[in-house]
Amino acid sequence: MKVVVIGAGPGGYEAAIKAAKLGAKVTVVEKDNLGGTCLNRGCIPTKALLASSDVFTTVKNATKFGVNVMGEVTADFPAMISRKDKLVSQLIKGIEFLFKKNGIEVVYGTGKLIDKNKVEVTRDDGSKEILEADRIILATGSVPVCPPLFNYDGKNVITSDEVLSLNKAPASIIIVGGGVIGCEIGQFLRRLGTEVTIVEMMPHILPMEDEDVANQLLRQFKRDKIKVIAGKAITSVKVEENRVVAGLEDGELEAEIMMVSIGRKPYTDGLGLENVGIQTDKAGRIPVNKKMETLVEGIYAIGDIVDSPFLAHVASKEGLIAAENALGGNKEASYHAIPRCVYTDPEVAAVGITEAEAKAAGVNYKKGSFDFRGLGKAQAIDKIQGFVKVLADENERLIGAAVVGPNATDLLTELTLAVHLGLDADQVGDVIHPHPTLSEAIMEALHDIHGQSVHKV
Numbered sequence: 001m002k003v004v005v006i007g008a009g010p011g012g013y014e015a016a017i018k019a020a021k022l023g024a025k026v027t028v029v030e031k032d033n034l035g036g037t038c039l040n041r042g043c044i045p046t047k048a049l050l051a052s053s054d055v056f057t058t059v060k061n062a063t064k065f066g067v068n069v070m071g072e073v074t075a076d077f078p079a080m081i082s083r084k085d086k087l088v089s090q091l092i093k094g095i096e097f098l099f100k101k102n103g104i105e106v107v108y109g110t111g112k113l114i115d116k117n118k119v120e121v122t123r124d125d126g127s128k129e130i131l132e133a134d135r136i137i138l139a140t141g142s143v144p145v146c147p148p149l150f151n152y153d154g155k156n157v158i159t160s161d162e163v164l165s166l167n168k169a170p171a172s173i174i175i176v177g178g179g180v181i182g183c184e185i186g187q188f189l190r191r192l193g194t195e196v197t198i199v200e201m202m203p204h205i206l207p208m209e210d211e212d213v214a215n216q217l218l219r220q221f222k223r224d225k226i227k228v229i230a231g232k233a234i235t236s237v238k239v240e241e242n243r244v245v246a247g248l249e250d251g252e253l254e255a256e257i258m259m260v261s262i263g264r265k266p267y268t269d270g271l272g273l274e275n276v277g278i279q280t281d282k283a284g285r286i287p288v289n290k291k292m293e294t295l296v297e298g299i300y301a302i303g304d305i306v307d308s309p310f311l312a313h314v315a316s317k318e319g320l321i322a323a324e325n326a327l328g329g330n331k332e333a334s335y336h337a338i339p340r341c342v343y344t345d346p347e348v349a350a351v352g353i354t355e356a357e358a359k360a361a362g363v364n365y366k367k368g369s370f371d372f373r374g375l376g377k378a379q380a381i382d383k384i385q386g387f388v389k390v391l392a393d394e395n396e397r398l399i400g401a402a403v404v405g406p407n408a409t410d411l412l413t414e415l416t417l418a419v420h421l422g423l424d425a426d427q428v429g430d431v432i433h434p435h436p437t438l439s440e441a442i443m444e445a446l447h448d449i450h451g452q453s454v455h456k457v
Contacts, residue, residue: 002027003323003327004026004029004111004131005027006029006138006271007138008036009315011302013035014316015139018319020103020104022324024327028099028106028107029111029131030106037142039095046184046188048084048088050344052080053191064382065382075193077169081166081167108124110270112270112272114272116136116296116299117134117136118131139302141303142303144161149234150234150258155257156258160259163185170257171194171195171256172197173255174255176199178228182205182259182261183206184343186221187345195227197255199229200228200230205217210354212389213354213389220346266283266304276296278294281307287306288307291321291332298326300325303315313338313339314338339351339412343409346405348408351415351416352401354402355389365391366391368390368450368453370387371456372384372388372441374455375455376435377440386406388401390446392425392449396424396449398425407438414428425449428442
């Protein structure tokens with residue numbers, strides 16, 4: 001069985017390896033570096049930079065822990081960027097190694113569907129090659145959205161693609177969009193001295209999460225002196241020499257640069273969908289069934305080009321499902337327990353439905369919560385901000401959860417498993433959690449559903 005995968009992001013490369021492990025002869029088509037947006041311009045680079053700013057902040061506050069640091073503590077922005085680039089390069093080589101060990105061929109160039117069994121690849125030098133395939137998996141990802149209003153030029157007005165390659169921290173920045181990317185980049189730059197203003201047109205930052213969750217991060221942003229303007233939209237953008245002037249309904253903002261992070265759109269340009277009879281929806285997404293197969297038998301689509309959350313781990317899971325089904329399997333995608341993570345300080349993580357969504361849907365739910373400040377471990381590491389919140393339906397089954405605080409993105413896994421398996425609050429709360437740990441907040445929140453948290457008044 002010959003399988004061609006177009007795109008080597010987290011969905012595409014994992015689909016390729018899975019298909020190879022199931023016995024297929026796999027060829028991957030990639031027009032850029034292996035790893036896609038996630039590895040090259042998204043998840044990994046941002047986490048590398050955030051790790052640098054976390055260390056910087058920790059060292060500056062070392063005296064709180066009885067540690068004296070001699071001399072002035074300074075941030076070396078170019079060194080942080082260099083570390084990020086080195087890490088990305090190492091991980092790209094890791095994918096190359098996995099491909100080699102699994103006998104996967106990589107053809108660099110732009111892939112285009114000719115028919116249901118042929119993919120044309122155009123290389124940078126203009127040469128073309130036709131690849132034969134029994135099955136095709138489309139995994140071309142997405143690109144940032146930047147409407148004409150913002151006068152994008154890649155220099156003064158940028159997207160998340162360019163911000164990760166700056167050679168110095170700007171003196172000031174306007175960030176349009178208070179979602180995951182805007183919040184993460186905003187806090188990183190602020191901790192290096194940049195004056196940061198975040199503009200979010202929705203009522204609060206992190207608009208996909210509950211307001212009480214978002215407010216925990218907002219409190220930290222106020223401590224960090226990050227200016228947040230919510231419930232207002234940018235109405236105009238003027239790019240002048242070395243500055244950007246943004247108009248609001250009731251005034252103007254000025255900064256050295258502006259970053260637009262208001263979302264992403266599927267990237268299917270030049271993919272040749274019309275050659276096989278595939279039509280996208282109004283949002284540019286490719287319709288698929290639960291097996292990730294398109295309307296054309298033998299052609300699958302995954303990740304940001306289908307109607308599912310724009311998350312790397314979602315694309316990876318869809319890739320594994322598509323690969324298995326392409327080789328005769330019968331797997332179906334499930335989206336009721338997708339973890340959502342924000343790597344700010346404090347971290348924000350959630351799974352399942354939010355409290356706002358439960359109310360809107362008329363769900364008869366029960367809620368339990370517990371603040372981190374009630375934990376000995378949180379006090380010991382001086383990370384007391386935040387809480388755990390869990391939601392259970394009328395049958396006690398866990399349907400949603402949120403964690404705001406230290407290591408929230410790692411702690412969420414226990415609750416993701418519970419929501420995925422449909423476990424009830426008593427089952428998970430009855431598990432002995434080690435002491436002293438941050439995970440005790442999960443246990444206490446589960447006990448609180450019935451008012452039985454012994455450490456909560």
